[in-house]
Amino acid sequence: MTDNINSHEKNIKGNREQLRQLGWNSYFENMLAGMDAKQNRLARVISVQRNLFLVADGQDEWLCSPAGRITHSKAGDYPITGDWVLTEDIVVTGIIPRRNMLSRGESGTRGSRSGSSVRGQAIAANLDTVFIVCGLDRDFNIRRLERYLTLVYNCGLTPVIVLTKADLHEDPEQFRPEAENIAFGVPVVLTSMHDAAGVEELDRYLENGQTVAMIGSSGAGKSTLANRLYGNDIQATGAISTSVGKGRHTTTARELIRMPQGGMLMDNPGIREIAFHDDGSGIESTFADIQDLAAMCRFADCSHSNEPGCAVLEAVENGQLTAERLASYQKMKREMEYISERRDKSADRVEKERWKGVSMRIKSMMKHR
Ligand SMILES: Nc1nc2c(ncn2[C@@H]2O[C@H](COP(=O)(O)OP(=O)(O)O)[C@@H](O)[C@H]2O)c(=O)[nH]1
Ligand SMILES: [Mg+2]
Ligand SMILES: [Zn+2]
Known part of the structure; x- marks a missing residue:
């Protein structure tokens, strides 16, 4: 294995033809162009087990551990399966920015x-x-x-x-x-x-x-x-x-x-529970039919629960939309609203704490003048 790695060191960033077979493309090439990676070998993460990554480059497969700075980074910066990474021998030293x-x-x-x-x-x-x-x-x-x-x-x-x-x-x-x-x-x-x-x-x-x-x-x-x-x-x-x-x-x-x-x-291992963490636009794509109907409601902020002139409720009444689907939409929407509320609250808290820090620093500066 070590021999293998050494024999590839002259092949600095990795064989593009082989990497392409693992999904490498111009998007990642562009991302790589902005990185200092001359000493690295490119590889894709095939699986993650606690602190070990199985990586592959189309030629070899080997186990790597994360460099210290990766271990201590935020969760979002930690490599996951499917990531393209920079390796140095058997250490993952960086992640190519993800496409998704x-x-x-x-x-x-x-x-x-x-x-x-x-x-x-x-x-x-x-x-x-x-x-x-x-x-x-x-x-x-x-x-x-x-x-x-x-x-x-x-x-x-x-x-x-x-x-x-x-x-x-x-x-x-x-x-x-x-x-x-x-x-x-x-x-x-x-x-x-x-x-x-x-x-x-x-x-x-x-x-x-x-x-x-x-x-x-x-x-x-x-x-x-x-x-x-x-x-x-x-x-x-x-x-x-x-x-x-x-x-x-x-x-x-x-x-x-x-x-x-x-x-x-x-x-993937089975997902027992489908929780959302993002109040993105996914719900609009999933319920495009309800979005279209909602555009015809009398009130722009119609909640489709009891308003007059509600095109969504009308569609349920005339059998164009099932009550179950509307209920499913309402439930998911509440979940999303709850998520964004939580996010706003925690952002608010972060902001407050920052200002608390600033005002304490100002106070102590005044004291020591
Ligand atoms: N009758 C039938 N059983 C299936 C089919 N596909 C999977 N199974 C069975 O469903 C069970 C779970 O399958 P598995 O592939 O392990 O599910 P996983 O947990 O999603 O990976 C096993 O007992 C399979 O034999 C199928 O097409 N027809
Ligand atoms: Mg399975
Ligand atoms: Zn409505």
């Missing part, structure tokens, strides 16, 4: 007013597409799909809805319009572990240089899908893990899988 990041509220913060944080929990960086994986069993839930969509849109990412376990139904196609109805223009793909349905459709998101992350509840069929797309068993699935008696613990070390299609696929 999939993150969510920390578990436990959803709806909890006592929760101390609305910080995000990073899931993956530098993605091209996010597969929202949902099983056509008890897992199938339109309201949950709406939450996943909002989460993905909040991060400025592109979703694809994958409905797995199509084999459980005689007519699985009936679920497609249900999903399409709440996800305008988002591709909906049906798959099954028993045949190649949907695989071709999904293959194109995994072409050379592309990076895809999968999210969805545990047991949704993500690892099974990863194996299906890979064409071989590369990820342990629920079925396999129970037979080894390891219960639900099915995560493997490698998170970013290099696929035969040419791209990279990330199989």
